[in-house]
Amino acid sequence: MQSRSFFRGRLIAIGGNEDKTGERLVLKRVVHEVGKADYKVCVITTASDYPEKRGKDYHRIFRQLGAPEVEVLNITARMQANDRTSVQMIEDADLIFLTGGDQLRLTTIIGGSGLFEAIQNRLEAGALIAGTSAGAAVFSDTMIYEGQSEDGLFKGSVLTTSGFGFVKKIIFDTHFMARGRIGRLVQIVTTNPTCIGVGIGEDSGVILKGDGEAEVIGTGQVIIVDGSDIDHSNIMDIQPGSPIAAENVRIHSLVNGYGYNFKNRRFVAPSNNNPEQRDD
């Protein structure tokens, strides 16, 4: 993670399909992470095909989870993304939540707008920004927006563009195990091993601090794909559409309570689960 990624707030990237009616482990942790009793939530539904409905759903959910104040921003056109009232809502928010849908809608409509700038400023100033599915994919500077897993290891089959760039060189992919997306991240770390791939399972998430430390939450897995040990790949020698060969891609599977340090690429086991410290 580059030093310019530093921010005082926190990012929570959720893998999609988080539990909204049962234990709600992930969403409970999201509101807990705000860190105070009196806070404002702003939900941005731009990624969604049904922004009004999605907005109502999350309004209800966050209220049920105890949020004192929840606003919904149904921004569906660039013009609205510079609207002063909307920007003010972001400036007042302690938790900004980006719903799922299509990440290209987020970047296309909000990218480079006053609203975008306000979100980034809030993150730098200490607010919490959480996103699920498309709302998490957009966190990266390099954002995956298309690519079937079955094509994931064929050169050029994973399409990326510039995301919101809250973090640099960390690529978030979502619905990870359910949609078998490992090939997408392997392709990206093979083409540039500086990048670290983060494949987030459904009902799971990663809490990321500005110093590069991350904690995994939820009921599933987060898969880290680290290409820094790759010794050989054929990526420079093959044509688009050809299958990719790569030697030594390092994978970690993390579950609730485990951590990862993106700065030094270290897997962090919870101390009570550390074999050296087990007493049995």
Place this chain on the structure above:
Amino acid sequence: MQSRSFFRGRLIAIGGNEDKTGERLVLKRVVHEVGKADYKVCVITTASDYPEKRGKDYHRIFRQLGAPEVEVLNITARMQANDRTSVQMIEDADLIFLTGGDQLRLTTIIGGSGLFEAIQNRLEAGALIAGTSAGAAVFSDTMIYEGQSEDGLFKGSVLTTSGFGFVKKIIFDTHFMARGRIGRLVQIVTTNPTCIGVGIGEDSGVILKGDGEAEVIGTGQVIIVDGSDIDHSNIMDIQPGSPIAAENVRIHSLVNGYGYNFKNRRFVAPSNNNPEQRDD
């Protein structure tokens, strides 16, 4: 690979859905690997739900590819698997081909039979045994027969049983990229890092010699999952159904012309593709 796995023949494990009408790269290589002009093929359709049809299909295909003699064994019950005429067909065969379908049908009907013993003897004596999909999964001593990828990293979600055991501690999985099955192999190598996972893509295959050297063929990938570097996992501490954490799973992606040595766990790049030797 244990030393007792040594055999003079060759195994070709195919990931399923190999091209049967176009370039037929994989099947052409299968007949080429027999290594002589005058040879007999024996097709075993036991895994298939439609053995008669499958048998006719492969009979036609192998004849089209120039095989001088093709016999089909539609064994559908254990009693037939000890039939002297069938055993004789195997004893005479230079290439034994196992079709896809359900690998449990293969082990349940043929396991421990006279036919099984004959196949194993032929492999040891120098014959070629090829299998696609279920017909390849059965090669392992530990055979995966059930387990969705989305469940693959939850303890106990991948069901295995004893396969034909032509090779030891090498676990073949098939339709690998198309069905996103990486989690199944990660679970297996985490529970026993002695095992090496081999995830074979569709229209792709692995040619494996008795000394542990392997070559990849076809239009897709073969993914090697090596758990020998795993430093930490939670597998001993969690209940069945809980998500698996694992640190440092090593993955290689191999394509046509690449190799892997199972004895010393080495990725082998083709020499004309070796960066050190490139002249540009």
